[in-house]
Amino acid sequence: MHALNPNGSGAPPLATGQNGTTPHAVDAPNGLSTSAPAPQPSGSPMLTAGPLLNYKRMSNELTENPVWHGSVLIVLTPGQIQPELQLKCLGRIGPGNGDGALPTGPSDTHGTQTFRGERLYEDPTKLFFRFEIRAPFQEFEAKWEYSITPELQQQSGGAITPKHFIVPSKAQSMRILFHSCNGFSVGTDMATWQGPNLWHDVLRQHDEQPFHVMIGGGDQIYNDGVRVDGPLKQWTDVGNPHKRRNYPFGEQLRADCDDYYYKNYVDWYTTEPFRTANAQIAQLNIWDDHDIIDGFGSYTDHFMRCAVFRGIGGVAQKYYLLFQHHIAPPPSTFTTDAPKTTQAVDGTTVADPVQSKNTYVLKETHEDPSFIIGNRPGPYVEEKSRSLFCQLGARIAFLGIDARTERTRHQINYPDTYDLIFNRVNSALSANKNIKHLVLLLGVPIAYPRLQWLENIFQSPLIGPIKFLNKRFGFAGGLFNHFDGNIDLLDDLDDHYTAHQHKPERKELVLKLQELSKQHSVRVTILGGDVHLAAVGRFYSKPSLNIKPEHDFRYMPNVISSAITNKPPPAAVANLLARRNKIHHLDHETDETLLEIFDKDPGLIKKPTNGGNGVSKKTADVNHATMPSRNYAIIAESHAGGAIVSGGATNGAAPVEATGTSPANQNGKKFNPRHALHAGEENAGTTHPAASGVTKTGLCGTYGLDITLRVEITPSDKEGKTDGYGFSVPGLDASAYAGQGTNW
Structure with a gap:
């Protein structure tokens, strides 16, 4: 885990490509901790879930060089680690087979890119890392391989093997x-x-x-x-x-x-x-x-x-937000014993010192353009x-x-x-x-x-006596939900x-x-x-x-x-x-x-x-x-x-x-x-x-x-x-x- 600098930044360095370039310099992260980071246990972190691959968007759509943008998420047990992801193009996929790849020259593969993980969230029991990756579209449908270092052991046993995904041609x-x-x-x-x-x-x-x-x-x-x-x-x-x-x-x-x-x-x-x-x-x-x-x-x-x-x-x-979008959550969520969290300020929940204790939450400096x-x-x-x-x-x-x-x-x-x-x-x-x-x-x-005819039946006065019997004696219990006492199917119909x-x-x-x-x-x-x-x-x-x-x-x-x-x-x-x-x-x-x-x-x-x-x-x-x-x-x-x-x-x-x-x-x-x-x-x-x-x-x-x-x-x-x-x-x-x- 990165030590926090005096202004609270816990941002990892930018990812670097094979030739020393910065593959996502525009998207450079800048993390702010809501409190001191959680104490680090000894031993190497273990993989709890992932890797999970997300697609975000295309950039440069109207040029000859469009770029595929995505992310990879891994969830670990806490520990001292700075993971990196290597991404490389294996070449043209074999005809009709997503597992096959035909060899291509260096001009096609663009070398290997390395992306350093961004710590999204950490508390004493869990640690989320995100890799923001990008892959240039090729003239052909291409197979890409990514691998994560250092080699992580899965809690279920075994190490993470390299993974593959397919990007369409231009x-x-x-x-x-x-x-x-x-x-x-x-x-x-x-x-x-x-x-x-x-x-x-x-x-x-x-x-x-x-x-x-x-x-x-x-x-x-x-x-x-x-x-x-x-x-x-x-x-x-x-x-x-x-x-x-x-x-x-x-x-x-x-x-x-x-x-x-x-x-x-x-x-x-x-x-x-x-x-x-x-x-x-x-x-x-x-x-x-x-x-x-x-x-x-x-x-x-x-x-x-x-x-x-x-x-x-x-x-x-x-x-x-963490598992399905690979973005940092708000630092706090609603509780009744923290009055500030019971209403949003500037569109989000106010930070709660109790929830923030021994917890790190990345402060996103930009929203991905794919979000509305x-x-x-x-x-x-x-x-x-x-x-x-x-x-x-x-x-x-x-x-x-x-x-x-x-x-x-x-x-x-x-x-x-x-x-x-x-x-x-x-x-x-x-x-x-x-x-x-x-x-x-x-x-x-x-x-x-x-x-609507079924809605009308469920909401009609005829249901009233059955509701009463359900509340008093549990009559027709399977018909009613356990939340507001209405017909169980009514929330589905209202959806x-x-x-x-x-x-x-x-x-x-x-x-x-x-x-x-x-x-x-x-x-x-x-x-x-x-x-x-x-x-x-x-x-x-x-x-x-x-x-x-x-x-x-x-x-x-x-x-x-x-x-x-x-x-x-x-x-x-x-x-x-x-x-x-x-x-x-x-x-x-x-x-x-x-x-x-x-x-x-x-x-x-x-x-x-x-x-x-x-x-x-x-x-x-x-x-x-x-x-x-x-x-x-x-x-x-x-x-x-x-x-x-x-x-x-x-x-x-x-x-x-x-x-x-x-x-x-x-x-x-x-x-x-x-x-x-x-x-x-x-x-x-x-x-x-x-x-x-x-x-x-x-x-x-x-x-x-x-x-x-x-x-x-x-x-x-x-x-x-x-x-x-x-x-x-x-x-x-x-x-x-x-x-x-x-x-x-």
Whole structure:
């Protein structure tokens, strides 16, 4: 550990390259300790978790020499150490094999860069180091290797071996893995749902054709056990709602929760094969409720403002920032026995001398440009929201909206946060005309069946007598949550954009996206998780407007991929949602509905089969829209050449106009928008060329995307084998609408 200089700086020296240069001199760290550093134990530190690889952003996007920026995190037991990371390019990857690399000359590899670790956080039991790394994009898809010295021993045994990751060529956009709900809800039958098996399939796909980035859509970890077998059990067991609301969150309870969240992160992030994926596929994450605790933000306001919720919000954010973003947390979090911490000052929690004792926290001197930071703290977390915007290779931009920090039952984000986000994205798209696709992460689906009728039942006076019996006698205990006494599913319904109280905000967001798409001729594809099943929703122009899909700025698919690890809902729930797959009208120009992509259940020969080879049916024969099975998604450009080609017209199969003339609806059949709206949706499912997750279909033009849902066949298979369901998204040429009004 570095000795502090008289002004409190504990900054390590700058990283140096092979030739003595400073690879990240612009990003030089400058650490300030909130107190004297923790006493150092004798002996060498041991690796507790990591290495974890993150992607941050591209720089120099508009030059001939763009640069990949990322970070690597390691977590150690305390001790005297100054780790370094060596990074070198091994050369061109072998065709179709992420593990292979062809030799290249020194002009390609740029030598070896050395980065010294920055101490992010340290207390008497744990030590976090970050390496900010950067790699110049090559003319080819390149394999990079990083190793950490001195050689660290893992607590589980053995030393850290060199790790590898793949960076696309200058002409490529990134191949994306999208996942969500990577953990287990309380009460899951672990005999049936045996661990994170689908990560085996992720690594197989990565080996066949490498992923450049993996987007975590929320619930990367489940911390709900804190109220069952953790320090919040005593609070949860308080039967009187008034006493529960007024329960203090003092320093001892905070420290106990801090220890629980830290250990839960370490346990989960060292679980294979998730651990291996974290070290070689760069993460890009946004959090959701289970990263904090189930339903956080969606309970009643007076209950959400109780001390315990505010306290665990701060503790959860601390470890979310460290493990998932590799940035230093605030020096303190909320406690009731430190009055200064109970309200934010300058957008953050005031430092608490008790929490700062024997603790070092890096004071970040700059925010990474990938963050879009809110103007003011959230209502229940005393910190500002952190949304993400960055470029994913040559032609794809990514926007991840933090929809949890500012969330209440009646809002998802502050209006001024939307202003910050859209100002940033509009500015970036205006400056960079190479961007042809915006991948938007919302966490919770936005094009999804309405469940307002179920909300009405749960909130109706008929539930009142059952609530009374539950409070007095425990009647129907499984129906109610342990926090505010409401129906347990109500917080999940309140989370949805389609919940009645969120509908105005939802509509305004979609209209903003339409305007952005039209103005910049950029296709928007939305990612959403949370609901523990797979589906594909779409917004699109009403067929009567007679707009071709490659010109339809309203066409926005919502890829719903959830969960990669958690158990799916019962088949009856998925079938009910499919029956609610109505054609909804956002406004006079925009319709929405789910695509019927599931031509058969995974592992079965065809839909009406009753199973075979140990594989069971998952859905009703009439359900082609929702799939209750663990899954993840793959997103990649559909153009085989990977080169920039001018013009917005599609190639490959001809596009199909959204006018009722789709081949699937000819021969006098009534047009059904649940079926194909364009060529990329024809034969959507297991027979679509994109179903493999590897083939570049070329179906939807130079700027189109191929999308694959990889769906688990059976949870009893520990190798996590999957079936693929594919469709393609057309690029957008909205030049015909430049300067036109919104009613196009």
